[in-house]
Amino acid sequence: MDTAALAGIGLKDEHVLPLLAGEAGAAAVGFVEVHAENVMGAGGPRLARLARVRQTRPLSVHGVGLSIGGQAPPCERHLARLAGVLERFEPRWFSEHLAWSGHGGAWFNDLLPLPYHPATLDRVCAHVDAVQERLKRPLLLENPSTYLEFESSTMDEASFLSAVVRRTGCGLLLDVNNAHVSAVNHGRDARHFIDQLLDAVPAGAVGEIHLAGHAVDADAAGEPLLIDTHGAPVADDVWALYGHVIGRLGPVPTLIERDQNLPSLPQLAAEATRAFALMRSLAGLPA
Numbered sequence: 001m002d003t004a005a006l007a008g009i010g011l012k013d014e015h016v017l018p019l020l021a022g023e024a025g026a027a028a029v030g031f032v033e034v035h036a037e038n039v040m041g042a043g044g045p046r047l048a049r050l051a052r053v054r055q056t057r058p059l060s061v062h063g064v065g066l067s068i069g070g071q072a073p074p075c076e077r078h079l080a081r082l083a084g085v086l087e088r089f090e091p092r093w094f095s096e097h098l099a100w101s102g103h104g105g106a107w108f109n110d111l112l113p114l115p116y117h118p119a120t121l122d123r124v125c126a127h128v129d130a131v132q133e134r135l136k137r138p139l140l141l142e143n144p145s146t147y148l149e150f151e152s153s154t155m156d157e158a159s160f161l162s163a164v165v166r167r168t169g170c171g172l173l174l175d176v177n178n179a180h181v182s183a184v185n186h187g188r189d190a191r192h193f194i195d196q197l198l199d200a201v202p203a204g205a206v207g208e209i210h211l212a213g214h215a216v217d218a219d220a221a222g223e224p225l226l227i228d229t230h231g232a233p234v235a236d237d238v239w240a241l242y243g244h245v246i247g248r249l250g251p252v253p254t255l256i257e258r259d260q261n262l263p264s265l266p267q268l269a270a271e272a273t274r275a276f277a278l279m280r281s282l283a284g285l286p287a
Contacts, residue, residue, distance in 0.1 A: 005251035005285065006030035006058065007276035009268050010258060016049045018265045020056070025269030030276065031092070033060035033255050039089070040081045050089065060093040060208060060255065061085060062173075068127050068141070069114040070100035079134050086135060093208050093253070095140035095173040096131070098124070098161065115150035116160040121167075128168040140171040140207045143197075145178040145214075145228035147185055157182070158193050162200035172201060174252075175210040176242045177234070181226040190241055198248055206249055211242060211275060212257035231260030234271055243278055251279040 008031035009015070019026045032053055039047055039061075053059070063082060066074045086094060099111035114120055132139050143161060155163075165172060174194070183190035198206070213232030217225045234242075234256065246252065254275040258268055280286065 004253060005276060005279045005283065006253040007272040007279070008032050008057070008060070008253065008255050009272055010034070010062075010255060011050070011053065012258075012262055013046065014262055015265045015268070016053060020049070020052055023265065025264075025266035028269040028273045028276070029057065029265075030272070031058040031060060031253060031255075033062050033093075033257075036061050036063040036082055036085050036094075037065050039085055047088075054089050058253075059089055059091040060095065060253075061089065061091040063094070063096040064111065065101060066096045066127075066131060067099070067101040068096055068131070069098060069112075069120070069124055070102060070127075071123070072103070074127055074131055074134075079131065083135055086137065093140060093173075094135070094137060095142055095208060097142045097144055098164075099144050111144060113144060113146045113148060113150070116153040116155040116157060118154070121155070121160060121163055124164055125167045128164060128170050132168065132170065138169065138171055138207075140173040141165070142173040142175050142210070143178050143182075145175070145181040145226075147225070147227075149186060156196075158196040158200065162197055165201045165205050171207040172197075172205050173208045173210060174206045174245065175212070176245060177210065177212040177214060177238050177257075178228060180235075180238050180241055181214050181228050184224055184226045187223075191244055194241070194245060195248075198245075206252055209242070209245065209252050209254040210257055211238060211254060211271070214238075229260055230257045239274070239278075242275070243282065246279055246282045250283050251285075254279065 009029055011032040011034050097111050179190045211234045212230045215227040215229045219225045256271045
């Protein structure tokens with residue numbers, strides 16, 4: 001089997017034992033992903049169970065706390081703990097967000113947007129370089145979901161992201177749901193954004209894909225507003241956009257994210273199965 005044609009799930013405590021026991025749906029899970037900050041402890045049952053899962057499947061570690069886009073360099077204490085996680089579990093992929101989360105010693109517990117201009121580009125590239133040097137491994141940088149933009153921006157998101165990739169040698173975690181959410185919120189076309197991005201980065205830059213669900217709302221003017229909740233099944237529009245991406249790239253390891261309203265393992269695995277089948281079909285590979 002083509003090892004790129006892997007479909008996985010974000011690993012939650014509720015699903016670990018059914019996965020290890022080989023219950024319904026387990027066979028469809030080709031890899032798992034955990035948030036780095038949830039496994040930074042020194043020990044305990046969660047880490048012991050993750051070590052068991054790691055013996056059965058490839059692992060992706062997804063960070064949410066480095067604040068790559070922040071004014072200050074990434075926290076050395078956080079990097080040291082992150083390095084410990086990577087050394088302990090030896091994941092196949094490590095990723096972080098193009099966002100910032102803290103400033104001046106305050107932590108906002110969110111993934112906040114940043115202006116896209118040369119000064120920010122220089123800072124983000126310096127931070128990515130520092131992270132990759134400290135961790136001795138490449139970083140996959142995830143495109144964000146956004147709800148506002150900065151008037152000071154002089155670059156579009158695709159140009160900014162592709163410049164970071166070219167300057168630092170990092171890869172991309174292409175979140176297709178985030179691309180759709182941001183495009184709808186800003187009145188743009190998600191397929192155009194993805195094509196512009198993929199045209200500008202080196203072949204093979206996309207190391208992982210995320211798919212997730214979102215909530216549909218409206219802003220104060222009554223215009224559509226999508227919220228990246230990870231609390232629902234992947235929407236049809238996102239599946240269609242994913243098919244376009246795979247049609248361009250071929251199989252890429254694809255993760256189903258679900259952080260709220262958790263379904264059973266078989267329900268979550270069914271979405272992974274759909275992604276796997278789509279990858280195989282579009283690549284002309286047997287199911």
